[in-house]
Amino acid sequence: MDGVQTGVKICGLTEEAGLEACVEYGADWIGFVFFERSPRYISALQAKALASRITGSIRKVGLFVRPDDTVLERVLDQVDLDILQLYTTPERAVQIQAKFGRPVWSSIPVASQADLPRLCTVERLLIEPKPPVHATRPGGNAQQLNWDLLHGWQPGYSWMLAGGLNPENVSQAVAITGAPAVDVSSGVESAPGIKSPDAIARFIHNARSPAVS
Template sequence: MADPLVIKICGIKTLDILDTAIAAGADMVGFVHFPRSPRHVSIEEIANLISAARGRVETCVLLVNPDNSCVAEVAALGPDWIQLHGPESPHRVEAIRAEAGIEVIKAVPIGSAEDVAHIAGFTDVADRILVDAKPPKGADRPGGLGETFDWTLLKALDPSIPFMLSGGLTPKTVAEAIKTVRPFGVDVSSGVESAPGVKDKRLIEAFIRNARAAE
């Protein structure tokens, strides 16, 4: 019996949407602390969201190339996970994990076979790997920005490396993604929004329902 699929709803900004994601059956919720993102929330807001989520769902704070003071500030909030979404090296990921004392998800942007080869460098220093679409050239922030990548590239990945899949997933595409790519988890942000940073309750519910049906 395979482990149940892990479903993460990322970029949550309000208690209302947090409650929606939990009621719909999300396993993890993510909060973005990165001012250039339309999903950015302050440390104070994240503190409120984490305390509202505690004991109900796993929480994750997404950071981009954070400095040590930012890591310490976030670690003090007691999330279950820190997700690193910048150009952090394996050495830096290891240092952040040791300093924070919190499990780390490392996002690796995929646009080529060379990018897939980089994943192996993070498997010993991160607790989970998240593969995401590489942002288009000139983008002002990391992440798939609503785009998928060529999933066939992942065929080159060592099958013993488990990963979560992100990048352009929507309620319409998530079932195909799960069946094609076989990730242990899926992560969605813009695919369940009606506008950048504005989550849509019905899309969150449909995404989770369709993902569970595809397990």
């Protein structure tokens, strides 16, 4: 990772101030959540309006939970997403990537080193903690992964670290795990679904700054 800037994804955008902060401070990806149980859920029309304000090279990621083709088609008719982020089976993820002609990222919840996947059949995997037993959604629960599980882990594919990250801990997380990219949602919010521009600025800066030992 020497000399390579850590990639940053800000997920769960619902309003203009947060999106504009992502543009201003140089996020690599912004995420829209198309899962109705999430406090960060956004309609395709709302996402279209926000996406029209994106400038530069920021890529648009749509997050879906076990979507059928109809759901994906309805959203893509409104929003030209660059990437589809999925909670689904590996087989279904490959099928969706082929059918819709867009890169797919698959979210992989882990609790131990044995859960770390050896292979990746889509563009990228998101490594995050397993949700609580009674959680109503598979991700976005503000849980922090045990980063030591990833110390020295060097898979032969693209991946991203997610789960419980915030401006205060992201530099240490990158230092311990060697994550080439990081994903944050609730960790840069002032209220559920409402992003803090200041927290976004600090998160992006700290993700790309080495941890102080």
